[in-house]
Amino acid sequence: MGENNEDASVISPDEETKAEAQRFKEKANEFYKNGNYDEAISLYTKAIELQPCAIFYGNRSAAYIRTECFGYALSDADKALELDKNYIKGYYRRADAYMSLGKYKDALKNYQLVTKIRPNDKDAKLKFTECQKIVKKLAFEKAIAVDENKKSVADSIDLSAMTIEGEYSGPKLEDDKVTEKFMTDLIEWYRQEKKLHRKYAYKILLDIKAYFMSLPSLVDITVPDDAKFTICGDIHGQYYDLLNIFQLNGMPSEKNPYLFNGDFVDRGSFSVECIFTLFGFKLLYPNHFFMSRGNHESAAMNHMYGFEGEVKSKYTPQMAKLFTEVYNWLPLAHCLNKKVLVMHGGLFSKDDVTLDDIRKIDRNRQPPDEGIMCELLWSDPQPQNGRSPSKRGVGVQFGPDVTQKFLELNNLYYIVRSHEVKQEGFEYGHDGKCVTVFSAPNYCDSMGNQGAFITLNGKDMIPKFTSYDAVPHPNVKPMAYASSFLNFMS
Structure with missing residues (x-):
């Protein structure tokens, strides 16, 4: 009986690891809020090494976007979604990275996925609508520019x-x-x-x-x-x-x-x-x-x-x-x-x-x-x-x-x-x-x-x-x- 009580009071190595990973994430979040994205990335990486999970990858993806590492941001968003296909922020991160690269059609697909998963999400709907406007505008501009004999603006x-x-x-x-x-x-x-x-x-x-x-x-x-x-x-x-x-x-x-x-x-x-x-x-x-x-x-x-x-x-x-x-x-x-x-x-x-x-x-x-x-x-x-x-x-x-x-x-x-x-x-x-x-x-x-x-x-x-x-x-x-x-x- 006493032995069982003693076992119950001991934190398992797995729980200790999770707790340490969580501490790294919380410190990283503070650095992120203060605009120190490189330090945030370093700490999110430590958290991931201890406990790979969608949230940590998603957070690091956001920090990579802030440092203009859009390729890394996309990779982290993909990894987050591999670990949890219902992790909505993964689609957001992926869309944001594509938007930052000017790849609006790819961004639109991801915002569209969010609106399907969360049809009542106003933020997702707004982003989808705005992104759709950009895609339509660019398609229109491309269509009217097809004529090679069209005079230049100059x-x-x-x-x-x-x-x-x-x-x-x-x-x-x-x-x-x-x-x-x-x-x-x-x-x-x-x-x-x-x-x-x-x-x-x-x-x-x-x-x-x-x-x-x-x-x-x-x-x-x-x-x-x-x-x-x-x-x-x-x-x-x-x-x-x-x-x-x-x-x-x-x-x-x-x-x-x-x-x-x-x-x-x-x-x-x-x-x-x-x-x-x-x-x-x-x-x-x-x-x-x-x-x-x-x-x-x-x-x-x-x-x-x-x-x-x-x-x-x-x-x-x-x-x-x-x-x-x-x-x-x-x-x-x-x-x-x-x-x-x-x-x-x-x-x-x-x-x-x-x-x-x-x-x-x-x-x-x-x-x-x-x-x-x-x-x-x-x-x-x-x-x-x-x-x-x-x-x-x-x-x-x-x-x-x-x-x-x-x-x-x-x-x-x-x-x-x-x-x-x-x-x-x-x-x-x-x-x-x-x-x-x-x-x-x-x-x-x-x-x-x-x-x-x-x-x-x-x-x-x-x-x-x-x-x-x-x-x-x-x-x-x-x-x-x-x-x-x-x-x-x-």
Whole structure:
């Protein structure tokens, strides 16, 4: 009798394990609520290792979505549903990850499953309805765009019909050209949160489109021995941090050339100001100011993450479509002195890609879901050799051996890429052969990271890094113009 009582009072190892897993989950939930998603992921992982269950996978999936690891989020949602097919949040997580990737049809299927399981769930019904609207809108736009002879937005714009009102006192093009004075005035005008006149904005877009159309997909750049050259990573609509780069490193000029490596827009709510500033400098110094396409220079990303909404708010839906046309002509990569390749994302799912293959890419389109154009914009390095499925759900993860083979094949020193938040704004990977630079400090006003830029010279091509903190900006929150869908994603 006494022995039985003693046994009843002892917690079984299984119960102890479950209790410890629960403690990890509760700690992870606290980190998640406070925006420390990496720590939350680490703790959810510990909970899963002790007790694999749908809720833990579902929670980690939500944290992966917050860190833009949409591929991992999808995998965790799938695992949660394998363990419990009635775990409703698994369908939600999967749908949210698909939405974040702009894969609206896949998202719609998952929201539809939730509405079938829970026909009275108002939240599920709302998400299903909103997602359905996006799918129908995109199908309609695709249908009317089928005509290959359809005039482009650029061809339909009549600048002569746009008048400059007498009360407009902002920056003015001189003889329809961007000048140094125009750029100085524009920077100050934007600093005061004022808007460039629509006629000048359209003129810049038409001119920059024509210029980008004349460029190859891979642009070769010569950096003289004694000259400084600067590479910046993601800016993401953080205009005041962009100005801080110029404050720290000097204004762009023929003696102070820059390369901005994609993701100029989205998330930050001053994307219009960023892109017109960058396009203005490109027109002013076409041979000393360079811009690469990022994964956010695309219609799907712009629709979700704010740029489309910001352009519509500050200008017109027509201009938002014109931006899409312009982005389709952005170069995909730059090669410095035939020794350093710079692209937004990273390397490839196969080993035989040459610089000539990149040159031959027909880039005038939306980024595809696979292939070398997609991988240039989306891929990420990993510490281990080989390749892995992308944590983002698009592109590939590539190891040090992949980088080394690519460099040897193309006779290069190293690659520079952006695309990932780094705590100091930069990171050396793959024995120094894969360099990441990210230039948006305190990304989304929440990550606490520094930004950085690279400077090098043509003589030794050795990258030097400058890190910096975020600067104050007007009280407009990130994602202020993002898709309303993001406001009620779980």
